[in-house]
Amino acid sequence: MAADPKKKYGKKRCKYCEMKVDYIGYKDLELIKYSLSERYKIMPRRLTGTCKKHQDMVTKAIKRARQVALIPYVVDRHRVVENPFDAIKPLKSK
Secondary structure, eight states: OOOOOOOSSSOOOHHHHTOSSSSOOOTOHHGGGBBBOOOBBBBBBHHHHOOOOHHHHHHHHHHHHHHSSSSOSSOOGGOOOGGGGGSOOOOOOO
């Protein structure tokens, strides 16, 4: 049977469930970057396909990372960069 012409996209799946992530911390910028736009806004679940459990963890981690100044609150509209994570320096872990 042919695909329904009205459906353009397949079902979105949670990236964090596929990676089997149990916890998303505020220091883990590699995991957080999937849920941020180019202006560091939190992307909604309907666009990213993230499940409710992981979206709550991501939102909490992004807000904590902003308070610790790992991620900026706002980005200048005139200086939007291609990949905003190139400007962020990763934390040095033990």
